[in-house]
Amino acid sequence: MESNDGFATGDLNLDEPVEIAPRVWWVGQMIPEDRFQCHPYLIEQGENSVLIDPGSALIASDIVRKIDRVVGVKNVRWLVCSHADPDIIGALPALVARGLHPEARIVTHWRDQVLIIHSGTPLGYWRIEEHEWRLDLEDRTLRFVFSPYLHFAGAFGTFDESNGTYFSGDLFGGFTDQTSLYAEGLEYFEAIRAFHEHYMPDREILAHTLSRLRELSVHLIAPQHGQILREALIEPMMDRLEKLETGVYLLAREDQGLRFLLLANQALSGLTNILIHESRFSAALGDLDQLARQTLGATGLELWARLGATTVHFAAESGYEGVEEPWPEDVEAAVQGAPVFQGTRLVWALYSLNTQQVTGAAVLHMSNPTTLNSAAREVLNQISGLVEVRLEREILERQVEMERTSWRNRALHDSLTGVLNRASMDGVLAEYVARDETRESPRLVLLMMDLDQFKRVNDEFGHGVGDEVLRFVAEALRRALRPADVVFRYGGEEFLACLDDVTLEVALVVAERLRAAVARGPESLPPVTLSVGIAPRRV
Ligand SMILES: [Fe+2]
Ligand SMILES: [Fe+2]
Known part of the structure; x- marks a missing residue:
């Protein structure tokens, strides 16, 4: 032995x-x-x-x-x-x-x-x-x-x-x-x-x-x-x-459909982890993109989502943060039916779990043209289900945020002229002052503006025309100011502009430009003139 x-x-x-x-x-x-x-x-x-x-x-x-x-x-x-x-x-x-x-x-x-x-x-x-x-x-x-x-x-x-x-x-x-x-x-x-x-x-x-x-x-x-x-x-x-x-x-080496199925199955377990554990949608999509590259041999992943009247595009170029962009026609056409391969792009629709309506579309870019067998479609459905849950939540959060922004805007803007209102003045001016305080000497100038004899416009032409004039003036002021400046409707026919980072000399030039812009009113409106008072910030 x-x-x-x-x-x-x-x-x-x-x-x-x-x-x-x-x-x-x-x-x-x-x-x-x-x-x-x-x-x-x-x-x-x-x-x-x-x-x-x-x-x-x-x-x-x-x-x-x-x-x-x-x-x-x-x-x-x-x-x-x-x-x-x-x-x-x-x-x-x-x-x-x-x-x-x-x-x-x-x-x-x-x-x-x-x-x-x-x-x-x-x-x-x-x-x-x-x-x-x-x-x-x-x-x-x-x-x-x-x-x-x-x-x-x-x-x-x-x-x-x-x-x-x-x-x-x-x-x-x-x-x-x-x-x-x-x-x-x-x-x-x-x-x-x-x-x-x-x-x-x-x-x-x-x-x-x-x-x-x-x-x-x-x-x-x-x-x-x-x-x-x-x-x-x-x-x-x-x-x-x-x-x-x-x-x-x-076996799958020869059978593209089977290969896709196997890889997709593998991706599914990783995907579940990502979508459950990654709290930020953009990060989850980024991980998903990586996973698709590693397991499916994909070359990229994009998502489109319907958000109100617009569509949002989630792509690697924007870090999957979601950018408002029109929904491309070919994607729209593709999502009408079942998942389709358009050459090397696999496009499929994403649905709302609540309403069963199309909420968006996913596009997977592959390095080679691929086909899907029924089992691979099944896996794709499972993947989609997970993405849909997260997408729906993301859309909801964005809608809430849009509502919030719109309410905030309504509260801070003058409903007639669209420029900032008096209620927003304290907050906005405080920001300008804070920025000015970082400078060696103050470079903030306020322009207080008043339409001359505006009451006469209202009396003679009626309030409807008076409102038209105010809208024109607000727009003329907004256009004549520099991007860094801001204009408020102070009340009635009074406006206030805050000019940032200017000398008194420049402020005078701007004031003259504003006055001239208002004087150049359209012929359809009664002519008005603007008086401007200038107040540089002092410390
Ligand atoms: Fe054996
Ligand atoms: Fe054996």
């Missing part, structure tokens, strides 16, 4: 059992020119010994011989079957024929049991899910790690806590020409890749199991196929395996 101190390499005698960990034996047999060797392992526990993944019928006699060399087949009490494939249960009839422990049991999951019974093996079952996923032995406990769909629905691995050996079943298995028992370097990943790409269903499921394995302190991986991994290789192999496109992903 071979004993392996953990460092032995190619010079092991593989015609004999090999001890790969304390009282753990490899009892397989290398089949010449077979790229898919099957490895059963024996945990020596006297008359309660455990055989992990009994093995292939092709090497059954060798397995029996090797078990007999270590502990005797009659002492094999537990037969752990990590799943129900023929390379695992094929050797059972030979073992039964040889005479197992009288109370020998197949240790497995119910999903495997329903298939294993068809092997006709007359053995009882011990189901891991009914025994808290553990089997207590003489000197150790075995823990079972469920790894469903890798690659069988009821697949699991077995962890020997006493020495950190993980019997991984098909996981970490490989197609290889190498007949040495241990993997010697990272090159072995190519063997793992070849097997996993074709036999493991998908990357998500694989990642789930790998994350569970990372929680254990695994020092040795003993797979059912390929080569054993020593500790130094475990982490790098896991890293590589996590990124591998397996099974359905492999």
